[in-house]
Amino acid sequence: MPxxxxxxxxxxxxxxxxxxxxxxxxAGQHPExxxxxxxxxxxxxxxxxxxLADGDEVEPxxxxxxxGLSVLRHSAAHVLAQAVQQxxxxxxxxxxxxxxxxxxxxxxxxxxFTPEDLKTLEKTMQRIVKEGQGFRRRAVSDDEAxxxxxxxxxxxxxxxxxGSGAADAAEGxxxxxxxxxxTIYDNLRRDGSVAWKDLCRGPHVPxxxxxxxxxxxxxxxxxxxxxxxxxxxxxxxxxxxxxSKDELKAYQERLAEAERRxxxxxxxxxxxxxxxxxxxxxxxxxxxxxxxxxKAMEDYSRERHERGGYEFVYSPHITKGNLFQVSGHLxxxxxxxxxxxxxxxxxxxxxxxxxxxxxxxxxxxNCPMHNLIFRSRGRSYRELPLRLFEFGTVYRYExxxxxxxxxxxxxxxxxxxxxxxxxEQMHAELTGVLEFVLGLLRDYxxxxxxxxxxxxxxxxxxxxxxVWEEATRTLEEVAAASGLELVPDPGGAAFYGPKISVQxxxxxxxxxxxxxxxxxxxxxxxxxxxxxxxxxTKQRPVMIHRALFGSIERFFGVLTEHxxxxxxxxxxxxxxxxxxxxxxxxxxxxxxxxxxxxHRIRVEVDASDDxxxxxxxxxxxQKVPFLLIAGEEDVANGAVSFxxxxxxxxxxxxxDEAVRRIVEAVETHAQV
RNA sequence: GCCGGCAUGGCGCAAUUGGUAGCGCACCCGACUUGUAAUCGGGCGGUUCGGGGUUCGAGUCCCCGUGCCGGCUCCA
Numbered sequence: 012m013p014x015x016x017x018x019x020x021x022x023x024x025x026x027x028x029x030x031x032x033x034x035x036x037x038a039g040q041h042p043e044x045x046x047x048x049x050x051x052x053x054x055x056x057x058x059x060x061x062x063l064a065d066g067d068e069v070e071p072x073x074x075x076x077x078x079g080l081s082v083l084r085h086s087a088a089h090v091l092a093q094a095v096q097q098x099x100x101x102x103x104x105x106x107x108x109x110x111x112x113x114x115x116x117x118x119x120x121x122x123x124f125t126p127e128d129l130k131t132l133e134k135t136m137q138r139i140v141k142e143g144q145g146f147r148r149r150a151v152s153d154d155e156a157x158x159x160x161x162x163x164x165x166x167x168x169x170x171x172x173x174g175s176g177a178a179d180a181a182e183g184x185x186x187x188x189x190x191x192x193x194t195i196y197d198n199l200r201r202d203g204s205v206a207w208k209d210l211c212r213g214p215h216v217p218x219x220x221x222x223x224x225x226x227x228x229x230x231x232x233x234x235x236x237x238x239x240x241x242x243x244x245x246x247x248x249x250x251x252x253x254x255s256k257d258e259l260k261a262y263q264e265r266l267a268e269a270e271r272r273x274x275x276x277x278x279x280x281x282x283x284x285x286x287x288x289x290x291x292x293x294x295x296x297x298x299x300x301x302x303x304x305x306k307a308m309e310d311y312s313r314e315r316h317e318r319g320g321y322e323f324v325y326s327p328h329i330t331k332g333n334l335f336q337v338s339g340h341l342x343x344x345x346x347x348x349x350x351x352x353x354x355x356x357x358x359x360x361x362x363x364x365x366x367x368x369x370x371x372x373x374x375x376x377n378c379p380m381h382n383l384i385f386r387s388r389g390r391s392y393r394e395l396p397l398r399l400f401e402f403g404t405v406y407r408y409e410x411x412x413x414x415x416x417x418x419x420x421x422x423x424x425x426x427x428x429x430x431x432x433x434x435e436q437m438h439a440e441l442t443g444v445l446e447f448v449l450g451l452l453r454d455y456x457x458x459x460x461x462x463x464x465x466x467x468x469x470x471x472x473x474x475x476x477x478v479w480e481e482a483t484r485t486l487e488e489v490a491a492a493s494g495l496e497l498v499p500d501p502g503g504a505a506f507y508g509p510k511i512s513v514q515x516x517x518x519x520x521x522x523x524x525x526x527x528x529x530x531x532x533x534x535x536x537x538x539x540x541x542x543x544x545x546x547x548t549k550q551r552p553v554m555i556h557r558a559l560f561g562s563i564e565r566f567f568g569v570l571t572e573h574x575x576x577x578x579x580x581x582x583x584x585x586x587x588x589x590x591x592x593x594x595x596x597x598x599x600x601x602x603x604x605x606x607x608x609x610h611r612i613r614v615e616v617d618a619s620d621d622x623x624x625x626x627x628x629x630x631x632x633q634k635v636p637f638l639l640i641a642g643e644e645d646v647a648n649g650a651v652s653f654x655x656x657x658x659x660x661x662x663x664x665x666x667d668e669a670v671r672r673i674v675e676a677v678e679t680h681a682q683v
Numbered sequence: 684g685c686c687g688g689c690a691u692g693g694c695g696c697a698a699u700u701g702g703u704a705g706c707g708c709a710c711c712c713g714a715c716u717u718g719u720a721a722u723c724g725g726g727c728g729g730u731u732c733g734g735g736g737u738u739c740g741a742g743u744c745c746c747c748g749u750g751c752c753g754g755c756u757c758c759a
Binding site for chain 1: 684685686687688693694714715716717718719720721722732749750751752753754755756757758759
């Protein structure tokens with residue numbers, strides 16, 4: 012064994028003594044750098060006390076790096092678990108991985124955690140952090156692990172799963188057991204005694220001290236063991252952890268900002284929509300202010316569809332069950348549909364069935380109806396691509412726990428289109444649809460997109476493999492040609508075909524699934540759709556399903572959050588409010604308002620007996636884009652004074668110029 | 684669907700150990716006539732989500748239902 016090893020640190024070679032740790036080497040390299048929390052050795056993350064071998068390549072990983080943050084958060088999860096077992100010795104450990112912005116740990120406990128428990132646990136975590144416990148890795152055999160963790164049934168289960176693909180065993184389970192040897196991490200006190208231990212793959216930060224005061228417990232919730240509703244529920248504690256208190260505060264500020272933008276909150280503050288209990292969960296009504304936004308969205312969409320070669324159709328909300336038998340929905344999504352209404356049955360006097368009656372269903376999708384429109388007469392290849400568009404309202408029986416504001420509802424209107432084309436046209440048509448979709452989303456103010464390709468779920472599909480392959484390949488080509496980032500989503504497809512979905516990032520960086528474009532060879536088959544080809548033969552068309560907003564309700568919610576309620580003028584429910592300095596100036600503003608109305612501008616004049624500053628406050632809070640103020644001076648000059656939502660002003664603008672500016676802002680979809 | 688929390692005028696909130704339901708905003712009326720985010724005074728408004736129970740007495744405690752919130756599972 013050589014006394015000296017040759018290792019590579021950050022690209023350059025070094026001679027070090029046998030037994031040198033990654034941490035010691037990196038400390039020599041970066042003497043001032045206290046942010047190094049783990050090392051990447053030959054591409055694998057290792058603890059700093061990992062002993063180097065000849066030929067190792069070592070890179071520092073800092074706490075602010077994505078990997079460094081995950082390690083920090085994973086270590087925070089261990090500190091949480093230690094605190095929990097200190098207060099609740101009977102608590103059994105589940106798993107505790109890092110997640111986006113934080114971590115969680117699942118426990119089997121006698122009673123769920125209370126908000127008070129969270130406070131107590133956070134204090135105990137703080138104590139453990141201050142104690143400066145070290146994390147020490149220890150390799151163990153399966154049998155040793157089983158013996159040490161005899162009191163931890165869930166960990167034993169994970170040990171049993173090792174090698175059978177821990178990644179499938181449970182989301183996050185891979186942080187506990189990897190594919191190779193089992194390891195246990197001991198938390199060591201200063202005096203070397205073991206404070207706590209956990210089956211864990213690691214790596215970890217060298218000491219709990221690194222958690223500083225940059226962590227917090229955020230909430231508790233139940234979670235199914237190993238992610239399956241067939242399993243018992245554990246109690247999950249969520250936390251967040253950051254390299255510093257300032258970053259923790261910045262994160263909490265981001266959450267507060269998201270809350271201020273919450274469409275449910277803005278929806279009631281701006282009087283846009285509500286969910287009356289009397290109607291039922293997940294069923295929205297739009298108030299006049301929200302209705303006008305929705306109308307502006309829909310009107311513009313209609314106009315674009317008209318120009319894009321779509322034809323407008325309408326279909327009912329309810330249908331006999333057979334339609335969804337044919338389409339396959341009743342086989343695949345019965346659980347997600349409102350239960351049947353059984354109609355028209357007749358019983359004889361003695362109760363025997365004279366006429367069996369029929370089941371009617373609320374429609375969960377529009378496509379079967381559109382297929383019937385296609386099939387209503389013979390179709391020629393000359394008609395293809397045939398693009399049928401509808402604002403189609405559908406009803407889905409979402410489980411009670413998932414209904415959420417406008418983004419997950421039980422009744423929604425899709426801006427739904429079904430395009431029927433030949434296989435030859437399919438590629439060009441998909442390209443055109445994707446272009447159309449992205450262009451329209453941009454017109455509504457979203458700019459930042461990526462694509463997701465959802466492919467066949469082996470458990471849930473109809474049709475032949477060849478057809479799926481062709482459909483998937485086509486979508487992949489079209490997606491690639493768009494130049495946007497493409498993320499795979501294996502198993503995410505609907506039963507009838509693969510899909511591309513457009514994900515949009517909003518103003519504060521959150522992503523939302525917007526449009527979906529699905530290719531479908533199956534429904535045309537099931538509905539026996541055909542057209543006559545140039546040679547006189549009957550051919551099967553290909554079907555493209557495409558929703559652009561996803562649902563109008565959902566898109567409405569996303570736009571509300573994207574703009575934080577500060578809608579661009581073309582979408583703002585009230586575009587202009589005239590504010591007189593005193594009663595004497597009301598008439599002047601009413602004349603200005605009349606001119607604006609000729610251009611279909613939504614304008615009001617506030618002639619109430621509030622004082623001017625109060626009116627400014629009121630309408631600024633309502634986020635009206637243009638306030639037009641007029642007093643002595645403006646009236647005398649035939650002018651108005653603009654005040655914008657950010658408080659800036661543009662005074663003494665001639666009335667015609669003012670009208671022109673406002674109309675232009677609305678027509679160009681500008682933000683002001 | 685599962686786990687936990689919550690539900691008080693239109694909105695945001697308050698109400699000791701179970702003891703007469705209050706406040707701000709909004710709304711209505713009146714006075715004031717004013718140049719860039721709250722003028723003053725007065726008034727209306729609640730079967731405390733619905734139903735049942737415990738109690739001399741329930742906004743408060745218990746049960747059922749409905750709805751909302753946070754997660755889990757799900758999301759055509």
